[in-house]
Amino acid sequence: MKLFRLIENEVIKMISKKRLMFVLAILIVLISVFAYGQNQSLTRTKAQLSQRMGITATADWRKLADQQLIDMKNRLDSPYLDEKTQSSLRVRMEQLQYNLDNNINPLAQSAAKFTTTFMEQSIFLFLPLLIIMLAADMVSGESSSGTIKLLLVRNVPRWKILLSKYLTLVILEVIVVCSAFALSAIISGFFFGFGGWLAPVATGFKVLAGKLDATGVHNVPQWQYSLMVYSLALYVAIVVGSISLMISILVKSTAASIGIIMSSLVAGNFLSYFLSDWKITRYMFMVNLRLTDYLAGSFQPIDGMTLLFSITVLFGWAIAAIIISFVYFTKQDILV
Amino acid sequence: MLKKSIWYSILTIACVGFIVLSLGFYQAISVTTAVNPQPLAKAPLTQTPEISSKLSSQTTNFFKMLILGDSIAKGTGDEKNKGFSGYLPEYFKNYTSKEILIDNAGIDGLESIGLLEQLQSHKLDKTIADSNFILVSIGGNDVKSILSLNDLAKEEQFTVRQDSYQSNLKQTLQVLRTINPNAIIIFLGLYNPYEKVTSPEDTSLLNTWNYNTQQLVEDDGKGIFIPTYDLLKYNLGKYIAQDGLHPNSAGYQALSNRISQAVGTIITGS
Numbered sequence: 107m108k109l110f111r112l113i114e115n116e117v118i119k120m121i122s123k124k125r126l127m128f129v130l131a132i133l134i135v136l137i138s139v140f141a142y143g144q145n146q147s148l149t150r151t152k153a154q155l156s157q158r159m160g161i162t163a164t165a166d167w168r169k170l171a172d173q174q175l176i177d178m179k180n181r182l183d184s185p186y187l188d189e190k191t192q193s194s195l196r197v198r199m200e201q202l203q204y205n206l207d208n209n210i211n212p213l214a215q216s217a218a219k220f221t222t223t224f225m226e227q228s229i230f231l232f233l234p235l236l237i238i239m240l241a242a243d244m245v246s247g248e249s250s251s252g253t254i255k256l257l258l259v260r261n262v263p264r265w266k267i268l269l270s271k272y273l274t275l276v277i278l279e280v281i282v283v284c285s286a287f288a289l290s291a292i293i294s295g296f297f298f299g300f301g302g303w304l305a306p307v308a309t310g311f312k313v314l315a316g317k318l319d320a321t322g323v324h325n326v327p328q329w330q331y332s333l334m335v336y337s338l339a340l341y342v343a344i345v346v347g348s349i350s351l352m353i354s355i356l357v358k359s360t361a362a363s364i365g366i367i368m369s370s371l372v373a374g375n376f377l378s379y380f381l382s383d384w385k386i387t388r389y390m391f392m393v394n395l396r397l398t399d400y401l402a403g404s405f406q407p408i409d410g411m412t413l414l415f416s417i418t419v420l421f422g423w424a425i426a427a428i429i430i431s432f433v434y435f436t437k438q439d440i441l442v
Numbered sequence: 443m444l445k446k447s448i449w450y451s452i453l454t455i456a457c458v459g460f461i462v463l464s465l466g467f468y469q470a471i472s473v474t475t476a477v478n479p480q481p482l483a484k485a486p487l488t489q490t491p492e493i494s495s496k497l498s499s500q501t502t503n504f505f506k507m508l509i510l511g512d513s514i515a516k517g518t519g520d521e522k523n524k525g526f527s528g529y530l531p532e533y534f535k536n537y538t539s540k541e542i543l544i545d546n547a548g549i550d551g552l553e554s555i556g557l558l559e560q561l562q563s564h565k566l567d568k569t570i571a572d573s574n575f576i577l578v579s580i581g582g583n584d585v586k587s588i589l590s591l592n593d594l595a596k597e598e599q600f601t602v603r604q605d606s607y608q609s610n611l612k613q614t615l616q617v618l619r620t621i622n623p624n625a626i627i628i629f630l631g632l633y634n635p636y637e638k639v640t641s642p643e644d645t646s647l648l649n650t651w652n653y654n655t656q657q658l659v660e661d662d663g664k665g666i667f668i669p670t671y672d673l674l675k676y677n678l679g680k681y682i683a684q685d686g687l688h689p690n691s692a693g694y695q696a697l698s699n700r701i702s703q704a705v706g707t708i709i710t711g712s
Contacts, residue, residue, distance in 0.1 A: 173685060176523060177518045180517070184516075277456040284459040309474075310473055310474070413471065
């Protein structure tokens with residue numbers, strides 16, 4: 107049987123199990139809730155600001171922006187500035203100038219900003235959980251329901267069956283990431299307007315000798331930044347998917363496999379907090395999931411981690427997971 | 443048939459999405475690892491050489507003043523873009539016919555440790571040695587961040603901050619004095635720019651801060667502490683800029699006036 111037909115079979119199986127529908131439904135509900143909440147807190151922030159700085163400061167933001175721009179220009183002329191501050195100043199000025207030119211209040215939220223932030227916040231926990239929903243019972247589900255027998259008695263090598271399952275998983279991961287993008291762009295568009303895709307966003311931070319280096323900082327348009335965020339999200343999704351699939355094969359019980367991978371994910375979140383001086387934690391996959399932080403220049407949890415480092419560690423985990431999966435799946439005795 | 447079409451559309455979306463996202467992935471890697479793509483855009487013109495060349499041509503017909511410290515020293519918030527460097531010479535004219543030359547080394551957001559580091563880098567040594575007056579505004583950024591804390595943490599943090607600030611300030615004054623034992627050091631006190639968020643506790647902390655600073659400055663012997671709190675307290679609307687933090691043009695003028703009055707006799711006498 108051809109691999110293509112096998113994948114088709116797997117995808118149709120996933121659709122008829124309604125698993126993908128569940129994931130999409132969860133996305134729709136959560137994105138709506140987040141967008142609504144963002145909208146609320148935005149109005150609150152504006153109210154607070156105008157209370158503190160006087161109505162004029164928030165209503166007439168152009169004046170303030172003009173003032174800031176002048177200040178920053180002056181600062182840039184100062185001979186006592188180091189290069190690092192200069193480039194981040196230049197980036198800030200470009201952004202402010204864009205806001206002024208296009209009449210965009212810097213406080214205002216936009217669909218583009220929301221879409222990016224949504225994935226930045228989901229990449230280390232929420233997105234992996236969605237992927238686990240898809241991946242965790244791909245093999246163990248068939249073990250527990252007994253259908254694996256029917257699958258394996260056919261005249262197809264086992265590795266081909268597993269490969270088809272794996273590729274199906276990759277396809278679904280792409281679908282989930284793409285629909286997360288589309289859904290949040292559309293839903294938040296109703297709250298904040300559909301624009302904002304051309305606004306400049308600062309990126310290009312590097313970590314040099316444990317310190318954030320802002321010398322290379324420059325602006326890219328928001329759409330490009332979003333694209334980078336979502337592709338990193340896909341990478342994370344594929345890695346988490348591979349690991350879940352491995353656990354799903356090893357454990358054979360769906361509940362146990364979901365439990366194991368979920369607890370390790372959650373543990374990763376406070377592992378980096380409690381054990382940040384313990385060097386070995388940085389080789390764990392859960393600590394390396396926040397890839398987007400490197401783009402935004404937020405500080406990394408453990409000293410010595412860079413984007414390339416994290417990607418390599420995740421790659422190592424994924425490859426190991428795939429190898430273990432294939433070896434175990436082709437060698438094991440299946441008794442149902 | 444329906445399942446077939448769903449399968450094909452899923453496959454197409456997945457392929458397209460995968461290709462697009464791989465491009466993004468490549469971009470993400472290159473953006474964080476690429477060698478600095480930004481050439482140093484037009485080196486900012488400095489005013490320092492201009493002033494020092496002026497200095498050599500005239501001999502004793504001028505006063506030199508160096509302004510050190512944070513954004514207030516720099517003149518941030520002034521819509522006319524002058525700040526102390528612009529207004530002080532105007533107000534000093536009432537007391538002397540000599541020219542006032544001003545060097546401004548203020549940096550926005552500078553904390554006391556930053557000022558100390560700036561001085562210890564020895565880039566300013568020559569300017570300090572040449573100055574008759576040194577105006578310092580520092581401390582606002584040291585204390586600003588604790589405002590949002592709760593009362594208990596605030597008290598504790600305040601002590602910590604004040605201790606480090608005081609030791610930094612002490613060393614700063616020492617550095618200044620070793621380079622220039624004769625200059626008059628004019629030190630600006632802190633004010634409260636937030637009219638609506640003033641609790642008695644906050645006011646008391648601010649007063650403690652100012653009082654201790656004043657003690658330090660007066661210990662110097664040739665230093666003078668200029669309070670700003672009283673001048674701005676009921677004039678926030680008039681003297682504070684759009685950003686709600688820095689003085690505006692009128693505010694800088696009022697402060698410059700006060701400074702010139704405080705040191706006026708010294709200027710006239712010398």
